[in-house]
Amino acid sequence: MxxxxxxxxxxxxxxxxxxxxxxxxxxxxxxxxxxxxxxxxxxxxxxxxxxxxxxxxxxxxxxxxxxxxxxxxxxxxxxxxxxxxxxxxxxxxxxxxxxHKSVRPDELAAAHEAEIAAALADDTDEIVPTELELYKPLEIEEALNLLKSSPDKQFIVFNDMDGKMRVLYRRNDGRFGLY
CATH class of the missing domain: 3.30.160.100 (Ribosome hibernation promotion factor-like)
Structure with missing residues (x-):
């Protein structure tokens, strides 16, 4: 100096x-x-x-x-x-x-990639993609019967007769909910 x-x-x-x-x-x-x-x-x-x-x-x-x-x-x-x-x-x-450190975009991208790699290396929560059976529209009653017939399923995603995508799910109280 x-x-x-x-x-x-x-x-x-x-x-x-x-x-x-x-x-x-x-x-x-x-x-x-x-x-x-x-x-x-x-x-x-x-x-x-x-x-x-x-x-x-x-x-x-x-x-x-x-x-x-x-x-x-x-x-x-x-x-x-x-x-x-x-x-x-x-x-x-x-x-x-x-x-108040400012982060450059390339450093931010590298940090994001490191987080993704760490998440992939961690085997505790694994997401398994599945295909939905949306080939034909279902009535709400049909979807309800499908959900009742399979005790291992918690919800069903389907298209109704109006072409809207809907979700029918089991509630904790034993009843069913519809989105």
């Missing part, structure tokens, strides 16, 4: 530079591939009052640039407040990246 510290209208001391560098090193914990950080400290004097303005510009790979500006009467306080805000922004961005 490139670090650039600039003082405008202000003489930077080694203690201030060291304080800023140690604060910037704390930003590495978010693993966001920070390319460069530029810190500009500007001394202002308005109406006889001294103040300091600190600006952090953080450039990240493949992401937007984060710019944080902070003003205070004390230069160390301004740096600390700006670093706290930088930590907050980078933590939110890190949480967003780690928790």
């Amino acid at each position: 490139n670090i650039s510290i600039v003082g405008r209208h202000f003489e930077l001391t080694d203690a201030i530079k060291q304080h800023i560098e140690s604060a910037i090193d704390g930003l590495k914990k978010y693993n966001l591939d920070i390319i460069s950080t530029r810190v500009v400290i500007d001394a202002d004097e308005r109406n006889g009052k001294k103040g300091y303005s600190v600006e952090f510009v953080i450039n990240m790979a493949n992401k937007n640039t984060v710019v944080i500006r902070q003003k205070d009467k004390d230069v160390y306080a301004a740096v600390d407040l700006a670093i706290d805000r930088a930590h907050k922004v980078l933590r939110r961005h890190h949480d967003k990246v780690t928790e």
Whole structure:
């Protein structure tokens, strides 16, 4: 990571530079591939009052640039407040990246194929296709007699005389239902 510290209208001391560098090193914990950080400290004097303005510009790979500006009467306080805000922004961005993963379509297709392969490998629930006997339309009474005559069948799918597909099924109470 490139670090650039600039003082405008202000003489930077080694203690201030060291304080800023140690604060910037704390930003590495978010693993966001920070390319460069530029810190500009500007001394202002308005109406006889001294103040300091600190600006952090953080450039990240493949992401937007984060710019944080902070003003205070004390230069160390301004740096600390700006670093706290930088930590907050980078933590939110890190949480967003780690928790809200976007999936590319090819990765989604590969995951779907893996699920299908796992389902096929699992032999607990197996679906066996069967052909329906829909060759001729049946009366509802005929379908009822067929269902009563075969105790192993739970339902019959058939076409009625009007051409509608119907389902006749056994209910738990021993009666029959029709869809």
